[in-house]
Amino acid sequence: xxxxxxxxxxxxxxxxxxxxxxxxxxxxxxxxxxxxxxxxxxxxxxxxxxxxxxxxxxxxxxxxxxxxxxxxxxxxxxxxxxxxxxxxxxxxxxxxxxxxxxxxxxxxxxxxxxxxxxxxxxxxxxxxxxxxxxxxxxxxxxxxxxxxxxxxxxxxxxxxxxxxxxxxxxxxxxxxxxxxxxxxxxxxxxxxxxxxxxxxxxxxxxxxxxxxxxxxxxxxxxxxxxxxxxxxxxxxxxxxxxxxxxxxxxxxxxxxxxxxxxxxxxxxxxxxxxxxxxxxxxxxxxxxxxxxxxxxxxxxxxxxxxxxxxxxxxxxxxxxxxxxxxxxxxxxxxxxxxxxxxxxxxxxxxxxxxxxxxxxxxxxxxxxxxxxxxxxxxxxxxxxx
Amino acid sequence: xxxxxxxxxxxxxxxxxxxxxxxxxxxxxxxxxxxxxxxxxxxxxxxxxxxxxxxxxxxxxxxxxxxxxxxxxxxxxxxxxxxxxxxxxxxxxxxxxxxxxxxxxxxxxxxxxxxxxxxxxxxxxxxxxxxxxxxxxxxxxxxxxxxxxxxxxxxxxxxxxxxxxxxxxxxxxxxxxxxxxxxxxxxxxxxxxxxxxxxxxxxxxxxxxxxxxxxxxxxxxxxxxxxxxxxxxxxxxxxxxxxxxxxxxxxxxxxxxxxxxxxxxxxxxxxxxxxxxxxxxxxxxxxxxxxxxxxxxxxxxxxxxxxxxxxxxxxxxxxxxxxxxxxxxxxxxxxxxxxxxxxxxxxxxxxxxxxxxxxxxxxxxxxxxxxxxxxxxxxxxxxxx
Ligand SMILES: [Mo]
Ligand SMILES: [Mo]
Numbered sequence: 001x002x003x004x005x006x007x008x009x010x011x012x013x014x015x016x017x018x019x020x021x022x023x024x025x026x027x028x029x030x031x032x033x034x035x036x037x038x039x040x041x042x043x044x045x046x047x048x049x050x051x052x053x054x055x056x057x058x059x060x061x062x063x064x065x066x067x068x069x070x071x072x073x074x075x076x077x078x079x080x081x082x083x084x085x086x087x088x089x090x091x092x093x094x095x096x097x098x099x100x101x102x103x104x105x106x107x108x109x110x111x112x113x114x115x116x117x118x119x120x121x122x123x124x125x126x127x128x129x130x131x132x133x134x135x136x137x138x139x140x141x142x143x144x145x146x147x148x149x150x151x152x153x154x155x156x157x158x159x160x161x162x163x164x165x166x167x168x169x170x171x172x173x174x175x176x177x178x179x180x181x182x183x184x185x186x187x188x189x190x191x192x193x194x195x196x197x198x199x200x201x202x203x204x205x206x207x208x209x210x211x212x213x214x215x216x217x218x219x220x221x222x223x224x225x226x227x228x229x230x231x232x233x234x235x236x237x238x239x240x241x242x243x244x245x246x247x248x249x250x251x252x253x254x255x256x257x258x259x260x261x262x263x264x265x266x267x268x269x270x271x272x273x274x275x276x277x278x279x280x281x282x283x284x285x286x287x288x289x290x291x292x293x294x295x296x297x298x299x300x301x302x303x304x305x306x307x308x309x310x311x312x313x314x315x316x317x318x319x320x321x322x323x324x325x326x327x328x329x330x331x332x333x334x335x336x337x338x339x340x341x342x343x344x345x346x347x348x349x350x351x352x353x354x355x356x357x358x359x360x361x362x363x364x365x366x367x368x369x370x371x372x373x374x375x376x377x378x379x380x381x382x383x384x385x
Numbered sequence: 386x387x388x389x390x391x392x393x394x395x396x397x398x399x400x401x402x403x404x405x406x407x408x409x410x411x412x413x414x415x416x417x418x419x420x421x422x423x424x425x426x427x428x429x430x431x432x433x434x435x436x437x438x439x440x441x442x443x444x445x446x447x448x449x450x451x452x453x454x455x456x457x458x459x460x461x462x463x464x465x466x467x468x469x470x471x472x473x474x475x476x477x478x479x480x481x482x483x484x485x486x487x488x489x490x491x492x493x494x495x496x497x498x499x500x501x502x503x504x505x506x507x508x509x510x511x512x513x514x515x516x517x518x519x520x521x522x523x524x525x526x527x528x529x530x531x532x533x534x535x536x537x538x539x540x541x542x543x544x545x546x547x548x549x550x551x552x553x554x555x556x557x558x559x560x561x562x563x564x565x566x567x568x569x570x571x572x573x574x575x576x577x578x579x580x581x582x583x584x585x586x587x588x589x590x591x592x593x594x595x596x597x598x599x600x601x602x603x604x605x606x607x608x609x610x611x612x613x614x615x616x617x618x619x620x621x622x623x624x625x626x627x628x629x630x631x632x633x634x635x636x637x638x639x640x641x642x643x644x645x646x647x648x649x650x651x652x653x654x655x656x657x658x659x660x661x662x663x664x665x666x667x668x669x670x671x672x673x674x675x676x677x678x679x680x681x682x683x684x685x686x687x688x689x690x691x692x693x694x695x696x697x698x699x700x701x702x703x704x705x706x707x708x709x710x711x712x713x714x715x716x717x718x719x720x721x722x723x724x725x726x727x728x729x730x731x732x733x734x735x736x737x738x739x740x741x742x743x744x745x746x747x748x749x750x751x752x753x754x755x756x757x758x759x760x761x762x763x764x765x766x767x768x769x770x
Contacts, residue, residue: 241739245694261738309630353646354756359744371739
């Protein structure tokens with residue numbers, strides 16, 4: 001089990017066991033989401049049900065010999081053990097929602113097939129993360145807050161997960177995201193009060209609040225600062241948004257910025273699509289979230305396809321303005337329109353910059369199926385009285 | 386002319402002369418926008434054509450006796466003359482787009498009548514502002530960057546423009562917007578290299594990059610820091626967004642946050658609605674901008690009502706990531722579909738957080754007609770060959 005993967009026939013044979021309730025989109029690498037109706041039962045997603053998005057086999061990391069490499073200014077490399085990290089830097093806890101760039105991709109594929117895992121609405125989850133602040137570690141290595149001002153700088157991360165040719169997963173975030181005052185970027189070793197599970201990056205991962213999942217590098221091996229973004233495939237040639245006019249023959253990945261902060265998002269988790277619901281009163285539930293620390297200020301719900309709207313009740317924790325890193329859950333209980341046989345339920349959220357979700361999927365369709373944040377629609381049938 | 390307004394019959398009789406090309410939405414107070422096709426002729430809007438949004442008569446301020454009052458911690462008030470401001474603090478210049486919350490309101494009124502000035506697409510303009518940094522002035526008064534962390538704090542502004550009962554225009558912004566590292570909030574005394582014009586706040590105004598026009602208080606009289614937002618009518622009971630379900634009988638202004646950062650926006654400025662255009666090739670022009678320093682990453686243009694899209698060319702200055710305070714202009718030259726007799730031209734922009742504009746106006750309709758940022762549509766007729 002702690003054996004090197006390269007010596008085994010199947011590089012995924014060392015992957016950990018998973019919860020049977022997860023809906024699997026890909027086994028190797030492992031990618032899975034919880035059932036939507038379970039997702040919003042808890043404000044903090046239980047670790048076992050937190051969506052899993054792996055790009056490569058889960059590395060077997062020996063915590064005792066583990067060293068985080070941190071490259072300082074001038075190229076000097078620090079090697080920090082886990083006990084050193086925990087001892088040297090104050091522990092910091094933040095509740096953060098992570099969302100995969102491909103969350104709700106299956107709705108895009110219904111418009112026109114896209115390339116990617118067919119995520120439903122649950123490639124998003126929330127946890128209380130515990131660890132050390134990246135800015136404290138970078139300051140210890142010799143970086144100061146102002147450093148990033150001399151030209152745009154980036155903080156690059158390398159994972160310990162590697163493909164068969166030895167290339168590691170990698171990503172980067174802007175220096176200001178890491179080092180700004182109030183920056184809550186963590187090198188996390190705890191998830192909801194437990195040791196980080198193997199699927200979520202044991203023993204140490206990056207958690208970048210407000211930023212797409214793909215930059216939250218797991219099994220963190222190395223941190224460095226660079227005038228260039230990470231050279232990784234996933235930073236350069238993936239996880240970018242394009243016009244619906246762009247296809248695989250015409251795409252030029254240098255023309256679009258790597259996704260960092262995500263746009264405002266919401267979805268209905270209950271009732272399920274195609275469910276039969278009793279007449280009288282209906283309760284609709286879901287989640288809403290936005291990137292960049294922008295809180296959710298309102299969720300509108302329609303039972304008639306978007307013709308009329310009601311304002312949902314927001315639940316879950318309120319967060320600090322500008323640092324609203326976690327989702328709000330919401331619900332609406334409303335009378336079912338008399339005589340209806342079917343309901344077209346729709347939700348749309350508004351964030352603290354008053355950004356809204358687009359009405360339809362087609363105009364935001366993109367070849368990679370990312371950034372799928374149109375109004376979410378669920379059609380249900382009414383049970384006869 | 387420099388006489389106190391209260392002694393005159395018409396409080397607006399002291400208002401300055403205006404450029405005849407401006408399209409007037411209200412004379413008293415004066416509110417006007419430039420013709421859309423002039424708006425995008427220049428990256429920096431000429432001062433004479435910059436949209437004007439006054440809430441009250443233009444005050445006659447004597448620059449020699451003018452003092453800015455700055456309330457420090459503990460209530461001590463500094464009184465700073467213009468020469469003192471210019472001498473004590475470094476001059477800082479920033480190119481900033483200002484947009485009225487009501488820009489494009491007339492499109493909302495076409496769905497259902499709203500309360501407010503019937504702005505077209507040109508209640509938005511860009512200038513190079515020169516002045517002192519608000520953070521430098523607040524630091525001089527005794528505030529430190531960290532102060533805002535002890536509970537949410539606000540920086541309140543009071544104008545010298547007053548209604549007949551003596552109540553001044555006022556607004557506030559979050560402390561972190563004013564004091565964060567890299568905060569570019571100015572107390573400006575210059576506009577495009579000229580002395581601030583009377584209609585734009587002579588002798589000193591606030592410029593809050595990335596934030597709705599209404600917080601950019603003109604004819605600035607007083608600055609203070611408070612645990613509460615400005616008690617002003619315009620902060621508390623106006624300039625907020627609501628669900629389309631909310632009307633004047635049900636609205637509760639305490640339930641929505643005061644608008645600060647604005648959502649992503651774009652509009653077509655050329656051709657004009659209803660224009661007749663030659664067959665062959667068409668050039669479409671416009672602007673795009675987003676709040677919060679989020680740059681514009683793409684503008685999609687459709688000549689067929691949103692069925693197919695092309696990517697427009699962005700022009701104007703590129704800006705620093707996270708501090709993209711000014712608009713991009715854009716244009717697209719494309720062949721007119723053969724056989725067409727009418728074109729339904731549409732534009733939509735994408736910002737650096739990949740937020741997009743909503744498809745239609747109706748679902749974002751709100752009783753005050755603010756935040757009108759749906760796709761912009763212009764219908765033109767094709768001249769016969
Ligand atoms: Mo992802
Ligand atoms: Mo405004």
